[in-house]
Amino acid sequence: MKRSISSNSERGIINYVIRASIMAMVVIIFIGYIFIWFMTPTNLYRQNWLPLMRINANSTYFGNQGPVILVYTFPVLLVAIMGGFYLHLGAKNNHILQSENEKSKSRLRLGGAWKRPMVMKGLGIVSRIEFAFFFMFIVLLTWSLATYLHNSFVTITPNSLQKSGHKMWEEKLENAGLRLGLVGNIMLSFLFYPVTRGSSILPIIGLTSESSVKYHIWLGHLTLIFYTAHGICYIVYWAATNQSSEMLKWAKHDFSNLAGEIALLCGLAMWVTAIPRIRRKAFELFFYTHQLYALFVIFFVLHVGLAFPCIMLPGFSLFLVDRFLRFLQSRSSVRLVSARLLPCDVVQLDFSKTRGLNYNPTSIMFLNVSSISKIQWHPFTVASSSSLEPEKLSVIIKCDGNWSRKLFKTLSSQSLVDRLDVSVEGPYGPVSNRFLSHDSLIMVSGGSGITPFISIIRELIFLSETLKTPDILLIAIFKNSSDLTMLELILPSSGSPTIPSNFNLRIEAYVTRQKQPPPPGTLTKASVRTVYLKPAPSDAPIAPVLGPNGWLWLSVIICSSFVTFLIFMGIMTRYYIYPIDHNTNDIYSYTSRALLNMVLICASISLISSAAFYWNKKQLGRDTNQILNVEGATPMASPCFVVGAEERELESLPHESLLESTAVHYGERPDLKRILFERKERSIGVLASGPRQMRGDVARICSAGLEDNLHFESISFSW
Structure with a gap:
């Protein structure tokens, strides 16, 4: 046993040293990259350094874009590759979480002023x-x-x-x-x-x-x-x-002005529809117009040739890798097993997932329901904890728009078919549980802003079995008493654990538009209902896109796709373009060269990403089949559409273990300044989620500098 502990400790130290070395290299490369940007406009760079780079990097294989790729593209992709290894080692180092927690506390105290x-x-x-x-x-x-x-x-x-x-x-x-x-x-x-x-x-x-x-x-x-x-x-x-x-x-060997004007028009269309007032009132118009980014990039490349776009190549190529992996993930339908419908027009969707899919609190996931819209994707907060609920993933949706209202109506209909065809992208979120670095947490939510806090509470309930977790004060502000039913979602609907005795949770709920509690039995009439669905055999549990070693595979994809692109470009330039223009750039068309290279970039990324995705999907097949067999033997959902009669009055919401921790205040708002300043713990994490004005008020209190122990974080999903 001692040898095992010693071995784990040694591996943890080696991991830490390697990660520290990687981070040091990343910092050095980043400083050098920014230095190049500062030197680019100077005559020293343009008259001395650039000609020297062209002599050494300009070749029959890469042409005039060779120096640009060397200076602007290679360093960023190298950082992305090292970043994947850094995150992979971090994921393997979770067993020394307690010591890392103490280190993060000291770092938090040192950098608190900068994070204010x-x-x-x-x-x-x-x-x-x-x-x-x-x-x-x-x-x-x-x-x-x-x-x-x-x-x-x-x-x-x-x-x-x-x-x-x-x-x-x-x-x-x-x-x-x-x-x-x-x-x-x-x-x-x-x-x-x-x-x-x-x-x-x-x-x-x-x-x-x-x-x-x-x-x-x-x-x-x-x-x-x-x-x-x-x-x-x-x-x-x-x-x-x-x-x-x-x-x-449209010049053959110079800038193509018409292509630039088309690119600018695409950019202006995206810009106008991204104005906050237009984006909020016509989100679909904003979303569809923003897809013009593809035409913007294509015509930008046609406008300036290929050498200049190589400056933006690293960022765009990383985006393309991510976008193609999202496309591959979204091609399959996932297993939606149940939904909980709340009287405040909130729905919780419960999906089946593989045990290998791990995520941290405040993650989000993008959903597409083809029966509502085949092209609309919407982001929602993940409410579940991958530790507490290893085979289930839940998202919470507030019915604020046309899409969400249609979803709620569909699930509420008694004539509903027994399944929904749902595709997902994600989940996406932080790579570590940063909330353990505080002595206590004060969570201030407005309306549906409570949803990211649910995932935090569930995760901390699980960790409280082995670690000392911070005390939690949840200040939930609602408009109406029916919104109080959202507290029902704090604990999972099935197999709900009671709150451990060593887990200190206090909930202060404020109902602002009602001065008195509702008459007894009001919430009984508007019950919380559970809808059980029967997934199709082809529906798969949600699984990690690149398997449990996703960060490592991402580094492999970035490296392999870039090398593949360089090989393709070198072959094309050496054996097709160079014999025509001999690197003079005044015979072979800029447009043709740019189009060929764009095709090569997309082909390289598609080829390598597809190979990595389907290889990992094959490896995950065993885990998926095991889950399907378990569900077949002990079904998670009834074989047809059922409305559960879960009628609970306010006094019994959300669970008996939460009742003693909850206090409801009617017709008033919380005195946030008093609540925050009266807490004297050494490190207090203040989290705000909800309307912009509310988050701004909390931020102003924490930024006043009257108390050094308040560490503010705004949780906002401004998509």
Whole structure:
């Protein structure tokens, strides 16, 4: 026994050293990558370094895009590959969770000041470290634009004006238009990282895809501002110099202006429909219009050739890998076994899953129900715990839109068929349980914002059997008393454990629009109902896309697809393009070269990703068959549609073990400032989920600096 413990400890130390070494290399590469971006606009880079790189990297196999791939693409993909190994080792190191918990507490205390929230108009809730990085990014853009303009304007001389026959302002406008486009390329290079859901880069810097959506929004605004200014400058320049015909130019060996205009129109369509007011009122219009990103990228590449797009290639290629894996996962229907319908128009869907699928609290999953819409996908919070419920995954849906209302109506109908055809993508979430690093947790929820907290509570209930978990205060704010039935979902519907004696949970529920409790029996009439479904034999349990070693397989896919692309591109360039133009770039069409390389990129990613996906699916077949056999012997659902008569009055909701921990207040709102400031624990995690204004109020209290023990985190799903 002692030898086993010693062996585990040694493996844990080796794992820690390897992960620390990987992280050190990632930091060094990242600093070098940012340094290159700062040097790119300078004459030193363009006149000295770039020619040297072209001599060494420009070859008959890769052409003029060789140096760009070496400098801008290779470092990022290397970081993504190392990130996969880093996360894989972290997943294998969970047995030393307790010691890591203590380390994270010390790190939290050291970095608490930088993580303190700031509420800023236009940016929303951001931490100080987020604002610092945002400020540095703005400095990079300002430096790049100023350096580009300075270096280009000094070349405009009376002699150059005499040769061109243009005025000074016209030449400056044309130069400014080109440089605005170059600076726009910087933002485009980072645009796709935040929306790569299965990214191996975001988790190593402590981010998740849902928390990074705001960065994508910021970058999207900046990208379209610069590209729009780029287009306007050229249109005004062409009009002033009587070159309006340039707008329809599709050059064979130069920039294709028409392709650039088409790309800009696609970008503007996405930009307009992404305005918050339009996105909220017409989400489907926003969602469908955003699919124009494919045309935007295609025509952008056709506009500038292939060398420039290689700058944005790493981010977009990682996005393509993730997007294709999501496509492969979504082709199969999953096993929906039951649904719980609440009188407050909330539904919990329960899916069957494999034991190899592990996820952390606050994860999300995207759903498609073909009977409602074949093309609409919607993200929802995962309420279950993969530890507490190893063979079930649950999501909670609040009926706020047309799609969710149709789903609720379909499940409520007595004439419903005995199954629903559901496809999923995910789940996606944090790679570690960060909530153990606090002494206590204060969760403030508004309405359906309680759903991510349900997954946290369930996970901590499981961990309380072996670890010391933080005390929990859940402040749940509802509009009506019927919303109190959402507390029913805190514990699983089947096999629900009682709350352990060492697990300290207190619930303060506030009903704001009712001053008195409802009459007895009101909630009995509006009962919580359970709908049992009969999945088809072809419906499969939800399983990890790339198996239990998903991060390792993701690194293999990124590395193999990039190498495959380089091989394909080298063969095509050496034996097809080079014999035609001998790297002169003035014989073979830019458009043809760009199209061929785009096909090669997509083919490489599709080939390698498909091979990895189906290999792991075959390996997971045994686990899936075992689950199906167990369900066949002891069915999780009745063989037909059934409405369960689970009628519980408010006093018995949600479970007897929760009754003693719950207090309901009518006609009032919580005094959040008093509640937060009266807590004196050494480290308090303050989590807010719900309406933007409520999250902003909590953030302002925590950012006041009156108490150093408050560590704020906003949980928002702004899709």
